[in-house]
Amino acid sequence: MVSLLAWFALPFVALTLYRGYTFIHYYRIARALGIPIIITPISWQDDVWLLTWDNFKWIKRLPNFLSWWFEYSRFSWTQDHRWLPHEKYGDIFVICSPLGNEIMVNDPQACYDVQAHYKQWIKPQSLYDIFETFGRGVISANGDDWQRQRRIINPAFRESVHTSVWDESVKQATQMLEVRMNQHGGRGTIDEVRKDSVLIALHVLSSAGFGHTHDFSGGLRQVPEGHKKSFSESLMYLLSNILIVFLFDKIKPLAWMRPWKAVEIKDTVTEFRGYMKETVAYSRATTQGGGGGQANDIVGALIDADEAAKREEKIAPNSGYGGKPMHLTDDELYGNLYVFNLAGFETTANALTYTMPFLARNPEIQAWVGEEIDRVTNTGSQKEWTYEAAFPSLVRCLAVMVSELILSILHQLTHHQYETLRLWGPTPDVCRGAAGESQIIHVNGQDVVVPAGVYVSANFYGVHSDPRWWGKDSLEWNPKRWISVDPKTGQESIAQTPNGIPFLAWSIGPRICPGKKFSQVEFVAVISTVLKSYRIKPWIMGKMTTEEQARDALLEVVYDSENIITPKMRRPQDAGIMFVER
Ligand code: HEM
Incomplete structure (x- = not known):
């Protein structure tokens, strides 16, 4: 014994x-x-x-x-x-x-x-x-490899793609509202708001990113011939199991211990690879065999840029990066498509999900944003509700997004213990390591020599909310702080950060998020489409009897969040919102 x-x-x-x-x-x-x-x-x-x-x-x-x-x-x-x-x-x-x-x-x-x-x-x-x-793909590459990939990827986020993002976002938001109004009396729990936001973001990505357009009802939830799972189910599975998928690949005995999980993972990976291959084949066929330079979806533009890199390679065979070819290998192409899928829908869907409860709780912010929307609508015709005509003028809508990402949760810090809170910007902190043997980091006059192998995490949320930089009201949710007015023309624009501190939500420098504008256009298109015709109110649901309780419930589910890749509410079914026609 x-x-x-x-x-x-x-x-x-x-x-x-x-x-x-x-x-x-x-x-x-x-x-x-x-x-x-x-x-x-x-x-x-x-x-x-x-x-x-x-x-x-x-x-x-x-x-x-x-x-x-x-x-x-x-x-x-x-x-x-x-x-x-x-x-x-x-x-x-x-x-x-x-x-x-x-x-x-x-x-x-x-x-x-x-x-x-x-x-x-x-x-x-x-x-x-x-x-x-x-x-x-580009997100995990470093050095020459990263430079080569980024050079091909940058042109894929071109202006014509943003026009598609706008058009598709307006269409999806309009259809979402129709479904909510006709089938659910304008009401939805925050869980349903999240599902709607995910579907909007997936459909926008599918259209502007991959050239496949769908209606809000159906679309990526349907299983096409030759597949066992829908596109959206496969992607959601990979996203929510990202660590487990990785561990099963890295630690082989896990597959013997949980064979059914290993089969599930393998099947989903195969399904998703199938979807990506079809997309590439479709894009190659529709973008004049690649290299036509006309594509207004990301994959088409990526294939254009990749074909251009191949042509350059033929003309100047020795001009590659670190002896590697200039174009993307097939693995790199699929690696990037996967990253675009992950990064491209989850982040924006999350931003929309967390914004709705805050708008519902703040009618005065809705009125303020609505004022801007009316101004833009009244100065043009409905026809001009386009990316080119409307997006540049909707700075208050954009201010809601920027504020949402960095300030919304802080509003509650004044009312609740900070320990109970969960933030919901997509990246609370981001990690790097020293290249070479060591690098020096300067902080408050001190030089710290960081050897290779030590992680260095930039605390994005810290920098974005520290009262030293943001002032005493750093805990207020106040989109208005992001608007600056030109005293001569009265024109509004997005204000600089206080004390010139860097704004890190999309990262900064050459590795800044290439989808920054994509996500901004999508967010502004959806929020402005909603507020153009509706106001959002807290839904008095279940045992609630007053609007005050419904407002409080929204707050409670929002700050009861955890972090699964990005912040997620634990019980989004416990509160809801209502769309009410203006
Ligand atoms: C609210 C929306 C978004 C936010 C806040 C956001 C934020 C970020 C951040 C912080 C990074 C740097 C990550 C790191 O250093 O590890 C990043 C990188 C990246 N993002 Fe986004 N993102 C958003 C939307 C998108 C969209 C819509 C796409 C594509 C369709 C996208 C594609 C990428 C890619 C490919 C990278 C890697 C870039 C590189 O390493 O060179 N993102 N994003």
């Missing part, structure tokens, strides 16, 4: 000893940095902990001397705590665990440097592998 127990205990003892050894190793590195250190016995860098952290929340209830580390051991703790730990530990500190070191930075200039100087600060491969199920 004793020897059996010893057998079972052996792996744990061995792991503890090993982790003890690695902790000493990493602690020495942390000490040499010369910045405050927070120690944690485990961290999100352990895949098992990453997947199981949620089950250990009871640790938070233990006395502080037992639980101090717990919050720092999870991925994106910045979603809840934002800049507050920096008040205690300073604008730069390191979280040291037996799995490695992660430096957290809240200094705006240092965050800018780490994001913008992409040659000195590279994306850690181990963190970006999860995007490579179908091949290495």
Whole structure:
């Protein structure tokens, strides 16, 4: 019996000893940095902990001397705590665990440097592998590889694509409203709002991104011939299981332990690859065999640019990047299409989902945005509700988006304990690592030498909400702060950030999100289409009897969010909104 127990205990003892050894190793590195250190016995860098952290929340209830580390051991703790730990530990500190070191930075200039100087600060491969199920795309590439891919990708986000984004977004939002009004009396839970937003974003991406147009009802939810799953089901599965898909690929014994899951993953990956292959074949056929330069969807434009790179290669065979061909390999092409799919719908769908409850709670902001929409509509004809005529004038709608991404949750910090909150911008913090042997980071006059292998995370949420940069009212949800008025012409535009601090929601520098304008156009088109004809109110549902309760319920479901790739509400079915005709 004793020897059996010893057998079972052996792996744990061995792991503890090993982790003890690695902790000493990493602690020495942390000490040499010369910045405050927070120690944690485990961290999100352990895949098992990453997947199981949620089950250990009871640790938070233990006395502080037992639980101090717990919050720092999870991925994106910045979603809840934002800049507050920096008040205690300073604008730069390191979280040291037996799995490695992660430096957290809240200094705006240092965050800018780490994001913008992409040659000195590279994306850690181990963190970006999860995007490579179908091949290495631009999001996970570094150095010459990244430069070559980005050069081909940039022209794919051309103005003609934005025109398609606008047209399709207006169409989808109009159809969504018709369905809501005719079939659901204008009402919907936030869960339904999320599903509607996902469908709008998927259809816009499918049309403007991939050249396939669908109606709001049906479309990507249907299973076409030759497929077992719909496009949207396959993509949603891959997105919500992104880590598990990656782990099954990396740790082969997992497939023996859970064979049914392995089959499910393999089938979905095959399905999705099939959809991407069909899209590429369709695009190649419809863009004059590629290279025509006429495409106004992203894949068509990408294939155009790729064909142009191939032609350049023939003319100047030695001009490639680091000896590699200038065009995309098939794996890279599919890797990029997958990333466009993931990054292209989830982020914008999330922005729309989190905006609706806030608009419902703030009728005065709706009136303010509505005023602008009326002005734009009245100065032209309905015919001119186009990207070119309307989008540039709808700056208040855009201000709602920008504010939503960085300020909405903070509104609640004034009313509730910050620990209970969940932020919903797509990336609470973004990680980089030093290229070469080491790089220097400057924070408040201190030079910190960061060796390769140490993660450096720019705390986006911290920088975006720290009262030092945003003033005492940094916790107010106030889209109006984003509008500046030209005193001579009275023209409104998006204001600069206070104190010139960088705005990081789409990242910054050469690696800035290539879909930034795509997402802005989509957001503005959807919100303005809704507010052109409707006002949004809290839905008095279930046992609620007053509008006040419905308003409160919206707030409660919004701040009861968790982080699954991006922030997600845990119980969106518990509150709702109503569209009411103006
Ligand atoms: C609200 C909407 C969006 C936000 C806030 C957002 C934010 C971001 C951020 C922060 C990054 C940098 C990530 C990192 O450094 O790891 C990024 C990169 C990227 N995004 Fe977006 N994004 C949005 C929409 C889109 C859309 C609509 C697309 C495409 C259709 C897209 C495609 C990409 C790609 C391909 C990259 C990688 C760029 C590179 O590494 O060079 N994003 N995005």
